[in-house]
Amino acid sequence: MPNVIYRDGSIRQDNWILVARPAEGESLDIPHQPALIPADLWLAGYEHFTGRDDIGVWFDSHDEPEILGGKVNELPVIAVNFPKFSDGRGYSIARLLRERFGFANELRAVGDVLLDQLQFMKRCGFDTYALRPDKDINKAARCLNFFSQGYQAATDTHVPLFRRRAS
């Protein structure tokens, strides 16, 4: 995961590693660098992982972020996987993490992350994006900002346009 885009469009080096879910019967193999592990496994090994700032978690698109409950802010990074860019469940997961559970640390989009979805991701609360490597990372900043505003309230604007218009 060498380059990651930040919500302001900047591009940075990054060394978080996404650890895949181990196969049946195999155990979790954590590398010697910051690692994102499946959220349910983090919970299962809670005593072991808690307090470590080099361990974050990831959710797949069908996972329920509810399992973390109030523990979200114990994590430095939460990633949400987009197995396919057209699978929109990750947007709901992001809003729930931000708005329902108050997650305040880094929220990252991983997987089939394409340019034209970046602004939706930003609005739903993602603040870093691991763009699919074949995409032109230099276009990210523009794609993050195609729209200067949105109609709805989301994590980036808590005030929907109808309230802004009224004031």
Next chain:
Amino acid sequence: MYVYDDHDRQIAAERVAQFRDQTERALTGELAEEEFLPLRLQNGLYVQRLAPMLRIAVPYGMMRAEQLRRLARITRDYDKGYAHFTTRQNVQLNWPALEDVPDILAELAEVEMHANQTSGNCIRNTTTDQFSGAQSDEIADPRPYCEIIRQWSTFHPEFAFLPRKFKVAVNASEKTDRAAIQVHDIGLQLVRDESGALGFRVHVGGGLGRTPMVGPVIREFLPELDLLTYLEAVLRVYNRYGRRDNKFKARIKILVKALTPEGFAEKVEAEWAHIKDSPTRLTPEAIQRIQAYFTEPDYALLDNATELLAEQRFENRAFDQWLTHNVDTHKKPGYAIVTLTMKKTGTPPGDVTDRQLEHIADLADEFSFGEIRVTHQQNVVLADVRQDRLLELWQTIVPIGFGTANLNTLTDVICCPGGDYCALANAKSIPVAEAIQRRFDNLDYLYDLGDIDLNISGCMNACGHHHVGNIGVLGVDKKGEEFYQISLGGSSHHDASIGKILGPSFAREDMPDVVAKIIDVYVDKRTGEETFLDTYRRVGIVPFKERVYA
């Protein structure tokens, strides 16, 4: 009607710039075909049998004259000089070139139009009753709520990649439903509670297509201020739990059925409890602000022109018939609602030429405060016509082909483009509509038959709403040959129901005869004032089967 402010204009311009950029990347191959697909669909662009097809949004079916004129110009400059009104109150162009679409969208934006979310797995254009605001039997004008939903759903960041397309419709009349809300993913019926407060009865999980369903009520009363937060809760539950493994099972109706309406409603309520009081909750000011765009036009103070009309009717039988069938009462004395039926035999239902679009614009300017509405039966409405000018209007429209006095009769067919244009079709549908129209060309006989909905689709996708036709016709493919299956007893109104299949399908040339036999059974069995649907519901399908397959 709604007028853009600076915010809307800016968002519209940014959308055009974005799509231009996306199209360029698609043309250079930087965006893969499958990556461009949802982006172009969300801008209304299909790739079809003969050429791309562009579906232009007409929010809740309303247009101004200048918009019609611009559409006319676009069909001339970028297409073959005609367009098509659809069952979703939209307009389709059949032959634009892909490279031109960004320019077309830019032209549309100049007159406050767009093609946003007219296709793809997102929240589609919200539809409503074409008589909104002009009828006396509505609980409240539904259009402001449609506009509120339009804004909320436009580029909603959470719901642009749903399991499947998503359609919302709003109805406001207690007596009738001209928006077919019970066959939408969400159907909203405006209601008042015991205290007189305004709100919605919420249906979820209706729809046509492969698994047609009438949407059950999941909430009897939703206060109006809660509209958007509740919609957000429904959509979130659907986005998270709707099936994504199988395209045909991905619609919300399948989820509602799997969870049961009660189970689904519980999930929505649980979700809603968290966001009910979020900033997305509407405010009375926000609603009033939008309502202010839908105030009454500058009506003259008039009396009903009863005597004049009686006299004119007496002198002109054709005008009399048109008045009876295509003209409705209006909430204001001295005014009437006129429907121009785009159902002249020989013209595919809903088709309009560039010249006709301009004619309609002129009619709107001359007779109806510059506005029109498109109906889901593929007709056009002039909602505010002075009664004392009806004769003049009628004399103007007859020569240009809009005076067909057959509204709601058997020949006011709803018909999808079918095999003539659509790559998905199993069979042609336009020639079937035409053959039936030719067979039933005797107006007196048609009027005697009363209201009958005849709906034709060229395949199971049901763009022609065949499931909810009193008589539904579906194109089917049997070993490469085109056949037609009939269903009876469907309805899209307050008594919504899905038609029942009559039996084995028929060859195209048999269709007029088959419909004639069905009609004969009705004529034999009906009592008094019974409509076709009443009779069908009383006698059941058997007598029809016996006659048709005898």
